[in-house]
Each structure stands twice: as C-alpha cells, then as structure tokens.
Amino acid sequence: MAVNGTGVRGPLVVLDPTDESAPDARTAIARPASLDGLRVGLLDISKPRGDVFLDRLAELLAERGVTVRRYAKPTFTKPMPPDLRREITTECDVVIEALAD
Amino acid sequence: MDLREDGLVAVVKRDCPTCRLVEPVLAGLSRTGELTVFTQDDPAFPDGVADLRDDTELSASLALDIETVPTLVRFAGGVEAGRVVGWSRAQWTELTGVADLGEGLPEHRPGCGSRTLDPDVAEQLLVRTRGGALRSRRLEISALEDEAEALFDRGFTDGLPVVAPTPARVLRMLEGTSHAPDEVVAVVPPNLAEATVEKVAVNAVLAGCRPEYLPVVLAAVEAACTDEFNAHGLLATTWGAGPAIVVNGPVRAEIGMNWAGNALGQGNRANSTIGRALQLVIRNVGGGRPREVDRAALGHPGKVGFCFAEDEEGSPFEPLAQSRGVPAGRSAVTVFAAEGPRGVADQISRRPESLARSLALGLRGVVHPKLVRGFDATLVVCPEHARVFAEAGWDRARLQAALDEYLLLDRAEITRGAGGVDEGVPAGDSDRPLAKFRPGGLLIVHAGGGAGMFSAVIGGWAGGPGGSAPVTREVDPWR
Amino acid sequence: MHDFVALEGRGVIATFLASTEFVEAADAQARALGYRAVPSVFVPHPIQDRTDAEVRALADAALEEVLARVVDVDQARGVD
Numbered sequence: 001m002a003v004n005g006t007g008v009r010g011p012l013v014v015l016d017p018t019d020e021s022a023p024d025a026r027t028a029i030a031r032p033a034s035l036d037g038l039r040v041g042l043l044d045i046s047k048p049r050g051d052v053f054l055d056r057l058a059e060l061l062a063e064r065g066v067t068v069r070r071y072a073k074p075t076f077t078k079p080m081p082p083d084l085r086r087e088i089t090t091e092c093d094v095v096i097e098a099l100a101d
Numbered sequence: 102m103d104l105r106e107d108g109l110v111a112v113v114k115r116d117c118p119t120c121r122l123v124e125p126v127l128a129g130l131s132r133t134g135e136l137t138v139f140t141q142d143d144p145a146f147p148d149g150v151a152d153l154r155d156d157t158e159l160s161a162s163l164a165l166d167i168e169t170v171p172t173l174v175r176f177a178g179g180v181e182a183g184r185v186v187g188w189s190r191a192q193w194t195e196l197t198g199v200a201d202l203g204e205g206l207p208e209h210r211p212g213c214g215s216r217t218l219d220p221d222v223a224e225q226l227l228v229r230t231r232g233g234a235l236r237s238r239r240l241e242i243s244a245l246e247d248e249a250e251a252l253f254d255r256g257f258t259d260g261l262p263v264v265a266p267t268p269a270r271v272l273r274m275l276e277g278t279s280h281a282p283d284e285v286v287a288v289v290p291p292n293l294a295e296a297t298v299e300k301v302a303v304n305a306v307l308a309g310c311r312p313e314y315l316p317v318v319l320a321a322v323e324a325a326c327t328d329e330f331n332a333h334g335l336l337a338t339t340w341g342a343g344p345a346i347v348v349n350g351p352v353r354a355e356i357g358m359n360w361a362g363n364a365l366g367q368g369n370r371a372n373s374t375i376g377r378a379l380q381l382v383i384r385n386v387g388g389g390r391p392r393e394v395d396r397a398a399l400g401h402p403g404k405v406g407f408c409f410a411e412d413e414e415g416s417p418f419e420p421l422a423q424s425r426g427v428p429a430g431r432s433a434v435t436v437f438a439a440e441g442p443r444g445v446a447d448q449i450s451r452r453p454e455s456l457a458r459s460l461a462l463g464l465r466g467v468v469h470p471k472l473v474r475g476f477d478a479t480l481v482v483c484p485e486h487a488r489v490f491a492e493a494g495w496d497r498a499r500l501q502a503a504l505d506e507y508l509l510l511d512r513a514e515i516t517r518g519a520g521g522v523d524e525g526v527p528a529g530d531s532d533r534p535l536a537k538f539r540p541g542g543l544l545i546v547h548a549g550g551g552a553g554m555f556s557a558v559i560g561g562w563a564g565g566p567g568g569s570a571p572v573t574r575e576v577d578p579w580r
Numbered sequence: 581m582h583d584f585v586a587l588e589g590r591g592v593i594a595t596f597l598a599s600t601e602f603v604e605a606a607d608a609q610a611r612a613l614g615y616r617a618v619p620s621v622f623v624p625h626p627i628q629d630r631t632d633a634e635v636r637a638l639a640d641a642a643l644e645e646v647l648a649r650v651v652d653v654d655q656a657r658g659v660d
Contacts, residue, residue, distance in 0.1 A: 011243050011244060012241070014267055015235060015240070016237050016239070017304050017307055018386060018388075019289075019292060019388065024240055026615045032652065033652060035647075047627075049630065053635050056640065057646070060639065061643075064647075085586055088587065089587065094594075095594045096646060097584070100602050101601065101602075101625065101627035242614065251614060
C-alpha cells in the first residue's frame with residue numbers, strides 16, 4: 001500500500017486511556033433496580049399503527065403502577081428535533097421509543 | 102529490503118525539479134550497472150534507469166534516513182561509504198568516480214524535501230514504524246461520530262473537551278521520555294490498576310500536554326500513587342480536596358511553566374495540562390470518578406487539574422524541593438492535597454513578625470478556625486510578602502518556626518462551645534495551647550506576580566498516616 | 581438509533597422497539613455509532629397491516645421484554 005494522506009476518512013483510531021477493564025464498545029448506561037420513582041416517557045416515532053401499540057403499552061405500564069408521559073416525533077425519518085429532545089431529557093429518566101416497522 | 106552491497110543508490114521523486122534535472126545523469130550512471138534508483142512517488146520515474154525500484158511505501162527512504170531528494174549514496178562492502186544530497190557536479194563526480202557528469206547542467210542545485218518528511222506522511226510512517234510498540238486497546242470512532250462527542254460519551258473526560266489520543270499523537274508524546282512504553286510507572290488507586298508509561302502518555306495527550314511535559318507528569322503520577330500520598334483516601338473522602346503539584350528546578354523554565362503573575366490560575370499550558378493529566382490518569386486508569394469513588398461533597402474547580410511552579414529565582418527561601426531533600430539543580434514535583442486557594446491580604450506589615458502573624462491568621466481558618474492538627478495546608482507566599490522576610494533575613498526555617506509559634510492556639514478559644522460555636526476541640530484537662538498543624542503539615546511555597554501583597558492559603562486534607570502527606574519525586578529519572 | 585444515543589448521552593435510560601425487519605439495520609447502526617449492541621425489543625414484522633387487536637397483542641407480548649431493557653433486577657441500588 002502506498003503512503004498517502006488523501007484517503008477517504010475511515011474510522012478514527014484512538015488508544016484506550018483506561019485500565020481496559022470495561023468493554024471496548026460503548027454500552028448503555030446503568031439500569032436501575034426498578035422503575036419506582038422514575039419518570040417514564042413513551043416516544044412515538046410516528047409510524048402508522050405505532051400509536052395503537054403505545055396506547056396499549058401505556059395501559060399495561062399503568063397496571064404496573066407506572067404512569068408515563070407521551071411524546072411524538074414529527075417524523076420517523078429524522079432524529080428528534082432539539083426542542084423535543086430537551087423536553088424529554090428534562091422530563092424523563094427513562095424513555096421507551098416505538099415502533100420502527 | 103534489498104540494498105546494494107557495493108555501488109550507488111539514488112533516492113528521487115518526480116515531484117522534485119532537481120530530481121528531474123538529474124534524470125539524464127542517473128540514466129548515464131545506470132549504464133555502468135552500478136546504480137539502483139528508488140523513486141518515492143512515480144514508479145516510472147526517472148526514465149532510462151535499468152534498476153528502478155518503487156519506493157512509494159518509503160521503506161528504503163526510511164532505512165536510508167533520507168531527508169532530501171535527490172540523495173546519492175555509495176555502498177562498499179555493505180556499508181555506506183559516502184552520500185551526496187541535492188545536485189553538485191563536483192560532489193557527484195567525486196562520489197561516483199565518473200568524470201564529466203551532467204553536461205549542460207548547472208554546477209549545483211539544492212534538492213527537495215523527502216516525502217518521508219511530508220507532515221501527513223510522517224504521521225503515518227511514525228505509526229507504521231513504531232506503532233507496534235503500543236499496547237493500549239485501539240478504539241474506533243466511526244465516521245458517523247463526532248470525535249469530541251465520542252470521547253465525552255466514552256467517559257474519558259473530566260467534563261472538558263480532550264485531545265483524541267491517536268496512535269501518532271501518543272507516539273509523539275512518548276518521545277518526551279526515554280522510558281519504554283510498557284514500563285510500569287505506578288499502581289493507580291482506587292482500582293489499583295497498573296499505569297504504564299504508555300497509559301500515562303495517552304492521558305497526557307487527552308489532557309493537552311506537550312511531549313516535553315511528560316517527565317513531569319510521570320513523576321507526578323509516581324508521587325501521587327505512593328502510600329504516603331494516599332490518593333485513594335483523598336479521592337474517597339467527602340472533603341473536597343484533590344491532588345495539586347508544585348514543580349521545582351530547571352524543568353520549570355524548560356517547559357515554560359508559570360510561577361509569576363496568576364501562577365495559581367489559568368492561561369499557562371504546562372501548568373494547566375500537567376495537573377489535568379494527573380487527574381485524568383486517576384480517573385481513567387485508576388477509575389477514580391466523581392460521584393463514584395470520588396465522594397467529595399463539594400470539590401473545587403482545581404480538581405480538573407492543579408499544578409504550578411515555585412518562583413525560585415526571586416525567593417528568599419530555599420526551593421521547596423531542596424527543603425525536602427532533592428539536590429540543588431535537579432527538577433522535582435511535590436504533590437499535596439489541596440483545596441482551592443484563598444487569598445490573605447496584608448498591605449500594612451513591614452515587620453516579619455507582624456506579617457507572619459497575619460499569614461498565621463489566614464492559615465488558622467483551614468478546615469475550621471476551631472480545629473487543630475487534623476488537616477495539612479500549603480502557604481503560597483507572594484513576592485511582595487517575601488520581600489519583607491528577605492529584608493529581615495528570614496529563611497524558610499525561620500518563617501516556618503514563626504508560623505508554628507503563632508499557630509499555637511489558646512485552648513479556651515477553640516474548645517467546643519467557645520464563641521457560641523458547638524464545633525471545636527474537645528475540652529481537655531490541660532491549658533496547654535494546641536498546634537494548628539502537625540509537624541511537617543505546613544508547606545511553604547514562593548510564587549506570584551511582582552505586585553500585590555496577597556499571599557494564598559491552600560487548605561489540604563487530613564495529614565499524615567491515615568490521611569495524606571506531601572510527596573516529592575525527582576523529574577529527571579523520567580526524562 | 582440516533583435518538584437512543586442522544587438520550588443516553590444525556591443520562592436518560594433508553595430503549596427502542598422495532599419490528600424484526602429492523603434487526604440487521606439496528607445492529608449496523610449501533611456499530612456505526614460505537615455500540616456493540618443497544619437495548620432493544622423486536623416484535624414480529626409486519627405491523628402496519630395488523631388489526632388493532634393484533635397490535636395490542638404484540639404490546640402484551642413485548643411488555644416483559646421492554647421492562648427487562650430498562651431495569652436491572654439483579655443490580656443492587658447504586659451508591660448513596
């Protein structure tokens with residue numbers, strides 16, 4: 001392979017600054033032992049029929065004593081807009097996003 | 102790679118006008134059968150050379166340590182017998198033994214930079230030639246991720262952006278020390294993980310250090326990971342102190358540290374990043390993260406990193422490191438437990454006794470004005486205060502003795518309940534005054550700008566065994 | 581998946597549900613964003629042409645799995 005500085009950008013390699021005891025991939029943040037006292041949000045990505053699914057999920061969670069706040073993305077085709085993100089991160093500890101089909 | 106035992110080797114690139122100038126000369130020399138040409142860019146250049154080798158990978162150029170093209174090297178018996186850089190008819194003639202070279206060419210013409218020295222290429226070559234020495238796990242940040250965000254998300258930072266520790270940057274950082282990357286510097290609390298020179302270098306890159314700071318960072322890591330310093334205890338306490346570093350000796354000036362105006366503040370790269378590198382080692386290698394093992398109720402902004410240099414040149418005192426046993430002329434770090442600094446003003450005292458009493462009042466507030474002997478502290482004497490001591494002929498020991506005397510506290514003032522404050526020392530059966538600090542529990546350092554009669558008190562943490570004691574280590578062994 | 585990263589990066593525990601059609605796409609996207617895997621629940625494809633009763637039945641079936649993605653029953657409560 002010739003040396004050149006014009007390659008298409010591949011992944012950036014960095015060296016792990018830690019003791020490497022944790023997995024090398026990003027991991028989901030730690031889960032709590034229960035949902036007691038946590039604010040739970042249901043995020044509808046706005047695909048057809050997703051609302052039916054989420055309505056039922058909200059009912060089931062309510063039966064478990066978990067009340068949820070409901071949110072909806074304007075469109076499933078894009079990441080949620082900053083305002084919605086801010087609203088959710090302020091109001092929720094846990095978010096369940098559905099339903100990609 | 103196949104270099105000649107005997108004969109001539111030339112290294113060229115088409116991109117260089119001088120190389121193109123000597124193209125016919127090389128063709129002529131090739132007819133003697135004595136010449137091999139390595140070409141750095143275009144494998145078809147130069148024309149008319151029988152033994153033409155593709156060196157676009159630059160392996161031969163590296164092996165021959167080529168800095169300029171064209172370079173013409175003579176080998177005899179497998180060893181280099183001479184080389185000429187650029188074009189010079191006289192020198193080429195002498196080296197080749199062939200007369201009348203380059204008819205019609207100018208007498209001489211300087212060469213061009215070798216491709217091995219192109220910045221982007223040099224980086225890749227550094228990783229290619231020396232990257233094998235690196236042992237750290239390689240993590241990939243995908244093209245979809247923002248580099249800075251990815252480093253935050255992976256938990257590698259103290260809340261400020263970090264420099265991505267690419268293999269090339271870490272290799273350049275490692276040029277700051279002669280120590281092998283895999284040498285263990287210290288066992289880092291709280292997880293008791295081994296920090297190699299390489300891991301310290303990775304974190305020094307994150308922190309924004311230059312390679313020449315690395316020996317100071319290594320010495321600080323060594324010092325902070327001793328039993329006496331007890332970084333684990335300092336981290337785990339709910340008290341807010343963190344490790345601070347004061348640097349002595351020639352290295353201060355060599356790496357451009359600040360010991361003058363705003364010495365304890367922001368704005369100097371070495372001061373800011375060396376302290377940060379130590380804290381990132383404790384965070385990343387040791388696992389000492391805030392709100393995990395780090396239980397500080399409040400902490401302080403200097404826990405991002407707290408490092409400064411002593412003003413030795415303007416000081417009436419022997420340098421701190423020398424007072425702690427380091428030979429004169431040598432560089433050292435002293436790590437100590439530190440809260441944020443707070444000023445002690447005295448713009449009136451001209452007598453050393455009066456000024457020392459003022460400073461003692463400032464020191465009395467450490468941990469609580471009514472508590473004694475528990476906590477260490479550091480006094481940073483500013484130049485305008487130091488002048489008062491200098492004019493009176495007070496050295497470090499004299500000031501220390503005076504402070505010890507003035508910090509003998511009247512038990513009646515500090516007993517629990519005294520002054521309407523329930524906190525304080527328990528009532529005792531003796532009226533003997535109580536020393537504010539344990540012996541050796543007060544460090545004195547000289548630093549600061551030339552104007553301002555404002556010294557500073559830096560509160561510490563529980564001193565001595567069971568707590569943390571200041572630790573001094575030499576920097577030079579880590580060069 | 582970008583929503584998942586945005587939420588978790590801000591300290592919000594997140595999970596997402598998709599139909600089985602999305603297993604590979606979700607996996608590829610997770611890797612591209614630096615995760616080996618992300619907590620997700622896949623329900624049988626398709627969704628859009630099902631009756632309401634069928635969709636509700638999918639939710640019933642998914643509930644336990646959803647809860648398992650956002651709580652960790654084995655984990656002791658965090659440090660005080």
